[in-house]
Amino acid sequence: xxxxxxxxxxxxxxxxxxxxxxxxxxxxxxxxxxxxxxxxxxxxxxxxxxxxxxxxxxxxxxxxxxxxxxxxxxxxxxxxxxxxxxxxxxxxxxxxxxxxxxxxxxxxxxxxxxxxxxxxxxxxxxxxxxxxxxxxxxxxxxxxxxxxxxxxxxxxxxxxxxxxxxxxxxxxxxxxxxxxxxxxxxxxxxxxxxxxxxxxxxxxxxxxxxxxxxxxxxxxxxxxxxxxxxxxxxxxxxxxxxxxxxxxxxxxxxxxxxxxxxxxxxxxxxxxxxxxxxxxxxxxxxxxxxxxxxxxxxxxxxxxxxxxxxxxxxxxxxxxxxxxxxxxxxxxxxxxxxxxxxxxxxxxxxxxxxxxxx
Amino acid sequence: xxxxxxxxxxxxxxxxxxxxxxxxxxxxxxxxxxxxxxxxxxxxxxxxxxxxxxxxxxxxxxxxxxxxxxxxxxxxxxxxxxxxxxxxxxxxxxxxxxxxxxxxxxxxxxxxxxxxxxxxxxxxxxxxxxxxxxxxxxxxxxxxxxxxxxxxxxxxxxxxxxxxxxxxxxxxxxxxxxxxxxxxxxxxxxxxxxxxxxxxxxxxxxxxxxxxxxxxxxxxxxxxxxxxxxxxxxxxxxxxxxxxxxxxxxxxxxxxxxxxxxxxxxxxxxxxxxxxxxxxxxxxxxxxxxxxxxxxxxxxxxxxxxxxxxxxxxxxxxxxxxxxxxxx
Numbered sequence: 075x076x077x078x079x080x081x082x083x084x085x086x087x088x089x090x091x092x093x094x095x096x097x098x099x100x101x102x103x104x105x106x107x108x109x110x111x112x113x114x115x116x117x118x119x120x121x122x123x124x125x126x127x128x129x130x131x132x133x134x135x136x137x138x139x140x141x142x143x144x145x146x147x148x149x150x151x152x153x154x155x156x157x158x159x160x161x162x163x164x165x166x167x168x169x170x171x172x173x174x175x176x177x178x179x180x181x182x183x184x185x186x187x188x189x190x191x192x193x194x195x196x197x198x199x200x201x202x203x204x205x206x207x208x209x210x211x212x213x214x215x216x217x218x219x220x221x222x223x224x225x226x227x228x229x230x231x232x233x234x235x236x237x238x239x240x241x242x243x244x245x246x247x248x249x250x251x252x253x254x255x256x257x258x259x260x261x262x263x264x265x266x267x268x269x270x271x272x273x274x275x276x277x278x279x280x281x282x283x284x285x286x287x288x289x290x291x292x293x294x295x296x297x298x299x300x301x302x303x304x305x306x307x308x309x310x311x312x313x314x315x316x317x318x319x320x321x322x323x324x325x326x327x328x329x330x331x332x333x334x335x336x337x338x339x340x341x342x343x344x345x346x347x348x349x350x351x352x353x354x355x356x357x358x359x360x361x362x363x364x365x366x367x368x369x370x371x372x373x374x375x376x377x378x379x380x381x382x383x384x385x386x387x388x389x390x391x392x393x394x395x396x397x398x399x400x401x402x403x404x405x406x407x408x409x410x411x412x413x414x415x416x417x418x419x420x421x422x423x424x425x426x427x428x429x430x431x432x
Numbered sequence: 433x434x435x436x437x438x439x440x441x442x443x444x445x446x447x448x449x450x451x452x453x454x455x456x457x458x459x460x461x462x463x464x465x466x467x468x469x470x471x472x473x474x475x476x477x478x479x480x481x482x483x484x485x486x487x488x489x490x491x492x493x494x495x496x497x498x499x500x501x502x503x504x505x506x507x508x509x510x511x512x513x514x515x516x517x518x519x520x521x522x523x524x525x526x527x528x529x530x531x532x533x534x535x536x537x538x539x540x541x542x543x544x545x546x547x548x549x550x551x552x553x554x555x556x557x558x559x560x561x562x563x564x565x566x567x568x569x570x571x572x573x574x575x576x577x578x579x580x581x582x583x584x585x586x587x588x589x590x591x592x593x594x595x596x597x598x599x600x601x602x603x604x605x606x607x608x609x610x611x612x613x614x615x616x617x618x619x620x621x622x623x624x625x626x627x628x629x630x631x632x633x634x635x636x637x638x639x640x641x642x643x644x645x646x647x648x649x650x651x652x653x654x655x656x657x658x659x660x661x662x663x664x665x666x667x668x669x670x671x672x673x674x675x676x677x678x679x680x681x682x683x684x685x686x687x688x689x690x691x692x693x694x695x696x697x698x699x700x701x702x703x704x705x706x707x708x709x710x711x712x713x714x715x716x717x718x719x720x721x722x723x724x725x726x727x728x729x730x731x732x733x734x735x736x737x738x739x740x741x742x743x744x745x746x747x748x749x750x751x752x753x754x755x756x757x758x759x760x
Contacts, residue, residue, distance in 0.1 A: 279486060305622060348625070355675055356655055362626035363623040
């Protein structure tokens with residue numbers, strides 16, 4: 075641990091064009107009265123500049139805690155222990171002073187939370203939310219900050235920014251509020267945006283617009299984005315890469331297209347199969363995943379999905395599988411002894427594989 | 433106020449018939465919220481009717497008005513031929529038992545201090561009936577809960593999916609003919625959502641129920657419904673057999689909803705007949721647009737849409753559309 079920062083700085087200096095974010099064997103343990111809850115339990119991932127990574131899993135899979143730990147919102151303290159490393163552009167997030175962290179937040183790392191109702195201060199006008207970060211990080215004058223705020227509101231597709239900037243959050247709809255939250259996160263054109271269920275609280279038509287907006291801004295600004303969602307559908311077609319989380323661990327990670335074409339981990343397959351699909355006829359029985367995610371105070375031995383897995387065998391309970399590459403597709407890695415769709419043909423027949431064709 | 437028409441109503445076998453249902457609420461500072469503005473529909477024996485729309489479209493208000501919670505401003509709701517609107521409270525209690533409701537948030541719709549065995553027996557008990565343990569056990573088993581495990585548990589000791597199963601068991605205890613489900617799966621994870629949808633389908637078959645299923649998720653509604661009624665700002669846009677939703681839906685609003693489905697990006701679901709709304713914002717239900725209420729967001733809107741309200745017209749077998757331009 076002690077030589078970690080030096081090592082990371084070395085790495086960053088050696089390859090300035092290396093990954094923007096490196097997460098290495100990250101463990102976030104939350105101490106509760108009932109015992110230690112291993113919310114994130116050994117996650118490693120990398121994110122390149124300008125890349126969009128989707129993190130998908132059920133509630134309780136640790137995806138939000140992972141996002142918050144990457145951000146530096148969870149740090150080692152009386153209630154939490156963090157092991158492993160988060161390196162953002164060569165900076166070890168866990169080693170940074172709170173003051174340094176605050177310099178990063180809102181400037182180089184932005185975050186969009188799930189609930190736009192509680193992410194905004196109800197007694198402050200929209201304008202204040204936006205200009206605060208601009209004045210603090212960029213040292214803009216009041217007038218300059220206001221101009222930039224108007225520009226941002228227009229950029230996220232809010233009609234009539236001049237009127238909106240003087241309104242309070244309660245005067246706006248949920249979709250408009252979420253746009254404001256995104257505008258705040260984007261104010262300083264961060265290198266990394268962490269969006270935790272940004273559209274879950276919103277209607278479908280609005281959801282589509284917000285996701286399109288993130289997509290467009292990511293291209294325009296060259297941001298890296300971590301999109302966290304419980305719905306694979308939200309992530310499909312947007313993310314470059316997808317990591318599927320289960321019980322605090324990444325069980326499969328791949329290029330998005332590769333994962334949706336042929337998920338190898340039974341959990342990823344089951345998540346895809348559980349989604350009702352518009353192109354299938356009505357009254358089709360859905361492939362539900364039986365049971366519930368494990369209690370993370372006492373996770374089961376071996377593969378954590380084994381108790382719910384239809385392919386589980388004795389070896390699954392005995393040892394925990396680790397992430398390994400798919401033969402021939404090094405970017406597609408999964409942690410399973412009995413993977414599925416390994417012989418899936420490369421481009422063809424995607425529907426039968428992913429749409430519950432069995 | 434004129435409704436959108438009654439052409440789509442059927443002749444016989446109705447479990448539920450609703451005519452010209454109007455729900456209005458007084459708003460702060462004068463004004464009236466026009467939540468539901470004259471809709472008619474029916475549900476025949478064994479059918480599942482899906483009501484689809486975004487928040488604010490009046491789908492939940494319509495569902496609650498069926499239950500007389502509160503009674504609608506105007507219109508008629510008949511369950512098995514018996515009129516529910518305008519009847520006395522006592523009479524309503526008797527007639528309404530045949531219709532049970534399941535809500536979006538299963539945890540908050542259960543009394544946190546009661547145990548599962550009492551929660552499930554509550555309905556018949558309030559009606560002064562004796563409930564034997566065997567019946568409770570039978571219903572709990574039917575909804576996929578192990579009576580021995582959950583018997584003495586309270587809601588906080590159950591997961592969201594299990595709570596929703598308890599809610600379904602509560603509804604079944606009263607031997608309903610019709611189940612009204614208001615967003616029953618939207619607060620659940622995809623995997624649990626699939627379990628509950630399968631359970632509702634099984635329950636419906638087993639107890640010979642009809643169902644009104646209210647939700648905003650197109651794929652969910654399509655999966656469970658026989659017919660789908662699309663609502664926008666208190667009006668019916670389209671009624672379409674669910675098998676034909678994706679291919680033959682014609683109303684521009686239904687097309688917009690179809691376009692917005694994020695699952696459209698999953699492999700095997702590519703379809704690029706893009707229709708884009710001109711504005712994202714739902715107009716205020718305090719002052720809904722004249723004529724067709726969707727016209728302010730509609731890419732096809734012309735003058736006639738502002739002056740004349742479109743009525744439901746037949747567009748195929750069991751398919752009705754309320755739009756001036758839908759056959760374009």
